[in-house]
Amino acid sequence: MAAAPSPIRMSEEPIQMPTACPPDCKAWHNPSVAASLLGVSRRTIYRLMADGEIQWRRRRWGRAITHEEIRRYQSERARIAE
Numbered sequence: 001m002a003a004a005p006s007p008i009r010m011s012e013e014p015i016q017m018p019t020a021c022p023p024d025c026k027a028w029h030n031p032s033v034a035a036s037l038l039g040v041s042r043r044t045i046y047r048l049m050a051d052g053e054i055q056w057r058r059r060r061w062g063r064a065i066t067h068e069e070i071r072r073y074q075s076e077r078a079r080i081a082e
């Protein structure tokens with residue numbers, strides 16, 4: 001039996017959805033967004049930042065990671081997984 005497509009849940013609060021990023025997104029993202037883009041927990045993101053696996057900068061609003069850096073890590077991780 002085929003799985004039914006997951007229903008789109010309407011959120012009452014505006015959240016920054018990763019899917020809202022353009023393919024060539026060059027924005028800075030906070031660790032929460034970076035975590036959802038990579039499909040990992042926020043805890044993992046903080047560990048990766050601490051380990052220097054993901055480069056980040058401090059911004060006025062907190063830690064920031066470029067989408068480019070997220071993509072770089074993603075492709076690197078995919079290479080390691082091979």
Ligand SMILES: [Zn+2]
Nearest residue numbers: 021025027067
């Ligand atoms: Zn982005």
